[in-house]
Amino acid sequence: MDLRALETLRAVRTQGGVSAAATVLHLTPSAVSQQLAALSRDAGVPLTERIGRGLRLTAAGEALADAAVDVAVAVERARAACAVFLDRPEGTVSVSAFQSGAQLLLPGLLTRVAALGGITLECSDEDVAQSEFAGLTDRVDVVVAHRPDGGAGWPGEGSRLRVVPLLREPLDLAVAADHQLADRDAVRPEDLVGEEWIAVRQGFPVAAVLDAVAAASGSPPRITQRINDFSVVEALVAAGHGVSLLPRHTGGTHPGVRLLPVRGVRAGRRVEALLRADVAERVVVRRVLDELVAEAGRFGSPA
Amino acid sequence: MDLRALETLRAVRTQGGVSAAATVLHLTPSAVSQQLAALSRDAGVPLTERIGRGLRLTAAGEALADAAVDVAVAVERARAACAVFLDRPEGTVSVSAFQSGAQLLLPGLLTRVAALGGITLECSDEDVAQSEFAGLTDRVDVVVAHRPDGGAGWPGEGSRLRVVPLLREPLDLAVAADHQLADRDAVRPEDLVGEEWIAVRQGFPVAAVLDAVAAASGSPPRITQRINDFSVVEALVAAGHGVSLLPRHTGGTHPGVRLLPVRGVRAGRRVEALLRADVAERVVVRRVLDELVAEAGRFGSPA
DNA sequence: ATGTCGTTGTAGCGTCGCTTCATGGATCTC
DNA sequence: GAGATCCATGAAGCGACGCTACAACGACAT
Numbered sequence: 001m002d003l004r005a006l007e008t009l010r011a012v013r014t015q016g017g018v019s020a021a022a023t024v025l026h027l028t029p030s031a032v033s034q035q036l037a038a039l040s041r042d043a044g045v046p047l048t049e050r051i052g053r054g055l056r057l058t059a060a061g062e063a064l065a066d067a068a069v070d071v072a073v074a075v076e077r078a079r080a081a082c083a084v085f086l087d088r089p090e091g092t093v094s095v096s097a098f099q100s101g102a103q104l105l106l107p108g109l110l111t112r113v114a115a116l117g118g119i120t121l122e123c124s125d126e127d128v129a130q131s132e133f134a135g136l137t138d139r140v141d142v143v144v145a146h147r148p149d150g151g152a153g154w155p156g157e158g159s160r161l162r163v164v165p166l167l168r169e170p171l172d173l174a175v176a177a178d179h180q181l182a183d184r185d186a187v188r189p190e191d192l193v194g195e196e197w198i199a200v201r202q203g204f205p206v207a208a209v210l211d212a213v214a215a216a217s218g219s220p221p222r223i224t225q226r227i228n229d230f231s232v233v234e235a236l237v238a239a240g241h242g243v244s245l246l247p248r249h250t251g252g253t254h255p256g257v258r259l260l261p262v263r264g265v266r267a268g269r270r271v272e273a274l275l276r277a278d279v280a281e282r283v284v285v286r287r288v289l290d291e292l293v294a295e296a297g298r299f300g301s302p303a
Numbered sequence: 304m305d306l307r308a309l310e311t312l313r314a315v316r317t318q319g320g321v322s323a324a325a326t327v328l329h330l331t332p333s334a335v336s337q338q339l340a341a342l343s344r345d346a347g348v349p350l351t352e353r354i355g356r357g358l359r360l361t362a363a364g365e366a367l368a369d370a371a372v373d374v375a376v377a378v379e380r381a382r383a384a385c386a387v388f389l390d391r392p393e394g395t396v397s398v399s400a401f402q403s404g405a406q407l408l409l410p411g412l413l414t415r416v417a418a419l420g421g422i423t424l425e426c427s428d429e430d431v432a433q434s435e436f437a438g439l440t441d442r443v444d445v446v447v448a449h450r451p452d453g454g455a456g457w458p459g460e461g462s463r464l465r466v467v468p469l470l471r472e473p474l475d476l477a478v479a480a481d482h483q484l485a486d487r488d489a490v491r492p493e494d495l496v497g498e499e500w501i502a503v504r505q506g507f508p509v510a511a512v513l514d515a516v517a518a519a520s521g522s523p524p525r526i527t528q529r530i531n532d533f534s535v536v537e538a539l540v541a542a543g544h545g546v547s548l549l550p551r552h553t554g555g556t557h558p559g560v561r562l563l564p565v566r567g568v569r570a571g572r573r574v575e576a577l578l579r580a581d582v583a584e585r586v587v588v589r590r591v592l593d594e595l596v597a598e599a600g601r602f603g604s605p606a
Numbered sequence: 607a608t609g610t611c612g613t614t615g616t617a618g619c620g621t622c623g624c625t626t627c628a629t630g631g632a633t634c635t636c
Numbered sequence: 637g638a639g640a641t642c643c644a645t646g647a648a649g650c651g652a653c654g655c656t657a658c659a660a661c662g663a664c665a666t
Contacts, residue, residue, distance in 0.1 A: 001378055003306060004654095018613060031655055033614055038654090043385035053612050053663045060388040067381035074377040075304055078370035082346040085363040307623095321644060334624055336645055341623090356632045356643050 003075065005039040006068035008032055009047065009057075010160070011138050013065045017054050024138040039064075069160045072278030083283040091284040094122040095292075096136060097144035100230050100250040101271055105144060105166070105295055112291040119284055127228070133274060134161060141285055142292065143274040149267065154274060162280040164273040164289060165302035169247035171267040172259040174237045179258070186261040190216035196242035198225040198233055212265045249299040271296065306378065308342040309371035311335055312350065312360075313463070314441050316368045320357050327441040342367075372463045375581030386586040394587040397425040398595075399439060400447035403533050403553040404574055408447065408469070408598055415594040422587055430531070436577060437464060444588055445595065446577040452570065457577060465583040467576040467592060468605035472550040474570040475562040477540045482561070489564040493519035499545035501528040501536055515568045552602040574599065 011021035012032065022029045040047045047061035057065060083089060097106060102125045113119050126136055126143070133145040134154050147154075149168065157163050173192070175181050181191060189212035197210065213221050224242055227233050231254075233244050238256030247269060248259060273292060279285055296302065314324035315335065325332045343350045350364035360368060386392060400409060405428045416424050429439055429446070436448040437457050448457075452471065460466050476495070478484050484494060492515035500513065516524050527545055530536050534557075536547050541559030550572060551562060576595060582588055599605065 001306070001382065003304070006381065019611090028656060029613065030615085030657085034654075037614085043382070045385050045388045047385075050613080050662090055613070058388075060385050063384040063387065064381055067377070067384040071374065071377040071381055074370070074374040078309065078367055078374055079304065079346070081366040081370040082348050082350075082363050084366065085348045085361075322642085331625060332644065333626085333646085337623075340645085353631090353644080356641095358644070 001042055002035070002039070003071070005035040005042075006064075006071055008035045009039060009061065009065050010068050010072070012036065012048070013057055013062070014135055014138055014156075066159070069277050072276075073281055076278045076281035080281055080283050088118050089116075089284045089287050090118040091282075092120040092122055093142065093282075093284055093288045094124070094140045095142045095144065095288065096124045096126040096140040098146060099125055099127055099228075100247060101144045101146060104250055104299065105271075105292065108295040108298070109288075109292055112295060113288060116287065116291070119287065121288065131155075137161065137274055137276045137279070141275065141279050141282075142289060144271065144292075145274050146269050146271045149270055160277050162275045162277055164275070164293065166271045166273055166293060166296035167249075167300050167302050168268055168270050169249055169300070170261065171245040171269065172248045173262050174234065174244045174246045174257050174259055176238050176240045177256045177258055178240070179243070181260060182258045184260055186263050188264050189213045189262070192216075192221070192243070195221065197221050197223045198227055198236055198242045198244040199223050200226065200228050200233075270302075304345055305338070305342070306374070308338045308345075309367075309374055311338045312342060312364065312368050313371050313375070315339065315351070315358075316360055316365070317438055317441055317459075324441075369462070372580050375579075376584055379581045379584035383584055383586050391421050392419075392587045392590050393421040394585070395423040395425055396445065396585075396588050396591045397427070397443045398445045398447065398591065399427045399429040399443040401449060402428055402430055402531075403550060404447045404449060407553055407602065408574075408595065411598040411601070412591075412595055415598060416591055419590065419594070422591065424591065440464065440577055440579045440582070444578065444582050444585075445592060447574065447595075448577050449572050449574045452573055463580050465578045465580055467578070467596065469574045469576055469596060469599035470552075470603050470605050471571055471573050472552055472603070473564065474548040474572065475551050476565050477537065477547045477549045477560050477562055479541055479543045480559045480561055481543070482546070484563065485561045487563055489566050491567050492516045492565070495519075495524070495546070498524065500524050500526045501530055501539055501545045501547040502526050503529065503531055503536075573605075 008021060008025060008027075011025055012018060015021045015024060018032045018036070019029045022032045025032065036048055043060065043064060045060040046058055047064060048055045049058050095106070095109070096102075102123070106123050110121060110123070113121050124140065126140070128136065130147065133143055134156065136143045136145075144166065145154075154161055154163060173181075173187055181187055184191075192213045193216055195213075199210075210221050210223075225236060227236065230246060230250055233246065234254040234257050236242065237244050238254050245262075245267070246259060248261075273289060275285065275289070280289075293302075311324060311328060311330075314328055315321060318324045318327060321335045321339070322332045325335045328335065339351055346363065346367060348363040349361055350367060351358045352361050398409070398412070399405075405426070409426050413424060413426070416422050427443065429443070431439065433450065436446055437459065439446045439448075447469070450457075457464055457466060476484075476490050484490055487494075495516045496519055498516075502513075513524050513526075528539060530539065533549060533553055536549065537557040537560050539545065540547050541557050548565075548570070549562060576592060578588065578592070583592075596605075
């Protein structure tokens with residue numbers, strides 16, 4: 001029973017196919033297919049079954065993939081057991097983050113890790129849909145992800161995925177500096193009736209605030225723009241094209257924008273680090289993760 | 304990090320050297336040495352150090368070998384996870400037992416396992432010193448071993464070795480059918496003053512009884528013969544060459560020998576099954592082990 | 607019906623690991 | 637103390653395994 005074949009099986013599960021798994025493993029689909037065949041021969045039971053023009057794991061395949069996680073964890077524990085005797089943790093760790101998270105955390109993280117010495121960091125920004133964050137962990141060691149406050153967790157959380165809370169960012173109202181509300185200390189939903197809204201495309205808990213506004217006004221608020229990049233949102237807000245909701249620590253650098261806390265509605269997002277269970281056992285990864293948590297601590301508690 | 308290399312490291316530890324490990328792994332010493340070198344290169348720390356003309360594991364090597372046990376266990380769990388979907392457990396299991404244990408348990412075990420179907424048993428009798436039983440688990444799946452009642456446990460018990468109690472055999476006094484004590488229901492130490500003793504060579508708790516006899520008589524008992532094989536002991540006892548102590552269920556088949564319980568002294572041996580932690584995870588092995596425990600249950604409780 | 611996508615076979619090639627043989631120490635024996 | 641022996645390790649050669657490249661097949665979409 002080959003370790004790489006088990007790793008491959010897990011990739012096929014998380015990526016949902018042979019070709020996709022081959023991509024993240026830097027292999028050809030043929031190699032993946034052959035590994036699966038060999039593993040199935042070794043196990044004595046079929047691990048995959050064709051479904052349409054793709055395939056999916058059988059019950060045995062799922063069970064083996066689950067067990068493969070434990071194997072990978074044990075192997076990385078073994079590595080870590082040796083690394084203890086290494087005078088200094090060395091190696092490279094790859095970190096990815098969504099755009100605003102990268103902006104907020106990566107600069108400080110890089111200086112912190114550089115201060116440790118011996119660890120090289122490979123950073124990248126990955127802007128993907130909510131459901132694809134988990135899949136990134138096949139390509140990247142530490143994935144900085146975000147999800148709506150109170151939203152559902154991640155698939156495989158606990159068993160094959162480790163989730164480390166980094167910080168909770170409240171969503172503040174962003175208005176132009178010359179907006180009528182700009183000098184207030186805070187706002188309430190009823191203050192926002194009639195405003196034009198700039199919303200993000202995907203899964204942000206803007207809805208909670210907008211619902212409160214709707215409840216206060218009796219009519220649904222107007223959403224005029226749908227922009228994902230916060231810098232663009234800030235530019236639009238500053239130019240007076242509407243108001244928006246921005247994570248407190250992420251935006252606010254634009255001189256023409258004011259951020260105001262919204263009272264009476266709990267809205268925010270959670271920023272978390274996602275790691276595959278086996279990767280989380282590597283000592284270098286743990287060191288980087290510690291620094292990441294410390295850096296995030298500068299901006300508030302993870303709870 | 305190769306699975307076979309980890310397995311090799313464990314074998315080097317338990318066998319105490321490269322050559323010995325190579326023997327049980329069916330490899331040449333050179334291959335073992337190369338695997339160790341590759342593993343050490345991979346780990347980044349030396350795993351072995353030369354000591355005299357042999358070698359021993361470094362602290363890092365010990366740590367890695369410990370972790371390797373967990374890896375092997377996880378791998379076998381993965382195998383077992385697939386085997387659940389196999390309609391019937393199949394495969395071959397190797398079982399070894401010391402002479403009298405084999406005589407007592409193997410016939411029944413073979414018929415029981417044959418009744419299950421699909422499992423082939425490779426039995427062998429291994430008569431080794433007390434300290435070498437654990438080492439046998441590198442060559443044999445299930446090792447039926449024995450140790451003095453109240454004696455020390457096995458090295459690595461719990462972590463890298465699984466110990467399954469099979470039965471506790473009291474030691475009875477064996478006398479010739481025409482001996483003066485032959486018609487008694489039981490004997491006490493003071494009855495045995497002046498007898499000539501036939502003892503076994505290695506580590507049996509005969510001492511407890513002999514000490515009691517010495518306390519009753521005031522002088523050490525005479526030990527005239529040292530014989531390991533119980534059949535030979537019985538033959539000698541039957542021929543009137545002395546008395547001896549025999550496990551209750553093992554001997555007694557010789558028509559010229561009577562077995563008498565010894566009151567006032569707790570003496571006996573424990574018969575246990577020894578398995579490597581990873582081997583114990585295999586489903587076929589578990590099945591065989593269940594049958595072995597059941598068979599042993601015919602001769603008394605393991606406690 | 608044709609094109610495309612995704613998986614699975616086949617041939618060829620590189621690489622890795624094992625065996626054989628040879629070398630270097632360290633211990634034991636005489 | 638010198639030779640013999642045992643043990644571990646290195647170098648060369650060979651075999652096997654796994655990967656890539658290419659082709660074939662089935663399924664879905666247009």
